[in-house]
Amino acid sequence: MNTATDWRKARDIAYRVGQGITLASHSVPLTDAIGHTLAEPVRAANPLPAFDTVAMDGYAIRGEGPWRLEDTDQLAGTVADPLSSGHARRIATGAQLPPGTDGIIRLEDSTESNGQVNGPHQPDWRHVGEEINLGDTLFSSGRTVTPALAGFAAAAGNDEVSVWSPPTTRLAVFGDELVSQGPARDGKIRDSLGPMLPAVLDSLGAAGSAAVHVADTPEDHLRALENPHSTITLTTGGTMHGPVDYLHPTLQRLNATYHVNTVAVRPGFPMLLAETDSGIVCGLPGNPQSALIAIVTLVAPLIDGMLRRDPPDLSTVTVADDIAGRGDCTRLALVDHDGRLVAHHGSAMLRGVAAARGFAVVPPHAGARAGQELSFLSLSGISY
Template identity: 30%
Template sequence: MPLSEALGCRLAGSLTALVAVPGVDVSAMDGYAVAGRGPWRVVAQVLAGGEPYRKALEPGEAIEIATGAPVPVGAEAVMPWERASAVAGGSAAPGSGVAWVDGVAEAGRHIRRRGEDIAEGAAVLGADAVVTPVALGLAAALGHDTLLVRPWPRVAVLVTGDEVVDEGLPAPGRVRDAIGPFLPGLVEWAGGRVTDRTRLPDGPDALRAALGGPWPEHGRASREGAHWPERGRASQEGRRLPERGYASREGGRAAGADVVVVCGASSKGPADHLRAVLHDLGADVLIDGVAVRPGHPQLLARLPDGRLLVGLPGNPFAALAAALTLLAPILRELTGTPAVKETSALAGTVRAHARDTRLVPVRRSERGAAPVGHDRPGSLWGAALADALAVVPPGWGGERVELIELPLGG
């Protein structure tokens, strides 16, 4: 990636120096580069970025030099101008135009030798290092225009459901989409980018087409009824994402993504068509339900073209639980980002389930992780109050439990 797009990614290999730092012997001070003993006859002036002195300094010669300017062959030291004096009197400060200078010059002082800071070819950062703003500056200083990184996984979000609306107060029988708004932040927190979001009506045809399958002839009506937004590009802090691989309607709305997230349609009700569509497309279903509450009807599949598909339940808290335990680990694996490992005692009463693991919203405290309540599958209230989810195994008897980190701010 170009340096301008690599911030926050992890290196896919070592960052090595394409050039030495400094690239040549340079002056570390404003003053005079001298050879032999003084007094010295000033034979030239060299500024940083200016023409270097092409000759070798002879004993008794000096050049007026600026910090960062190349030191000529034969120079034994740089004498700071504060320690220099004009032989004929007056100031010996750089730019004064004196012909002779004298003073005390310590052998080898104030010259930075080529490669003294970083040798050419040296490995300065290892693979998996995060590309920070400082790392970008270092890479530029070492001659790099691009970096080999693990790119942000591109995530396409398909929101299904005739009952789901995107704005305003929902009419009776309708609900606001609460999953689509939290997914971009969660995806970014886990290392990815939402690059496309599409609303789909219920039914297999629109879902099949969005995943890249064909539209049947009898499906024209439902296709026209689907909401196909224009291909806008998500932005990150004002930066436009690169235009890469975005599919047309005919090619599938999610064709340019690395991971596809389907919100809803992952259960086994009459309006849940994801499994049938995946079967039609020849996908390999890797996970079909997890013994967890909330979030049981989650799904992971690999599409024939290699893309991963994550199916999230339609209930908001259930979808959040599945996203944290299935989608987020996938994105971290793709970017090489280790997950946070944490355990805690529970400071409060928790009812364990007889067969399934429970995910309970909690807040950390000195006494342990305290349940905050409001944890029904259809409500995000408890999760919004919490800073972690406690993993309570079936038949839990009071031992310490794992905590699953929530994105910053709950």
């Protein structure tokens, strides 16, 4: 068997493989862009503010007071005529500042009597371009479009943005022992990955598709991998060399190039990343937690690379329990919001995953002590 790839190195390899794949890009309205990844930078089509504007209701004044109140109010959305010396004009929040204005009297600080207004004033308005100038870059490519990003892009005069088309995926679930409906019985096991993984792939920025169950025969495996019509084909199970594990022989028949073949991580060891003439193949272990670890180890960095996002990074967590190491393998240990190990964390179990905040990363040849700070891989959007 090939030497297993270091966990961090495997993530780097997957990211670089993704960078080598070019996806299509297209322009979409801002309301349709949320959740997609920018293919081009977004720049300001107008400065912000686009003109000098007031930030509160009050009075625009010019010259010395008390000021004679004009009959016309300055409302938002109207062009401001110049203000005469000795005059005041009621002005609404967001309205254009009248030329010649020396100061603003806040409404709550004003006194109005006999057609005149008085009160303390100051040059209290927002200047054109205070937030951003015309042509400035709002966001670089590789950013995920969030509601706030879309709102800022709209405020800066944009109607559309260029986004990458999400990589398409196909999920092939191997195993005659699996059933897709009803309770497990008669030696059969209920498939949990088919319902879970398409949504996980969507959350990572790919276009998830419904799982296809593939029989444990060489020819069914070959048909599943020959012409997938997708950017990434994910398989579950069959990543070892058991009596009905046909994934490796099928990849050999397709003259696949292996980028990663097993990763030194527990759980999740027997995972792979390969490439055929038909596209990328990610082989996930059949055990549910191990399959999820393969997703965050290989698939998430792969998609990040395709979408030209920044390389995946880790945060930190202070663990509340001692955590045993796993020899020369990295251990990904499920922890909750308090940094405590969760129960039911076996490779075949999802109960612990559903209760966890993410994985504490225990380095090879080491354990961890309570109170120690470790790298942390979040499961945000997957488990909570």
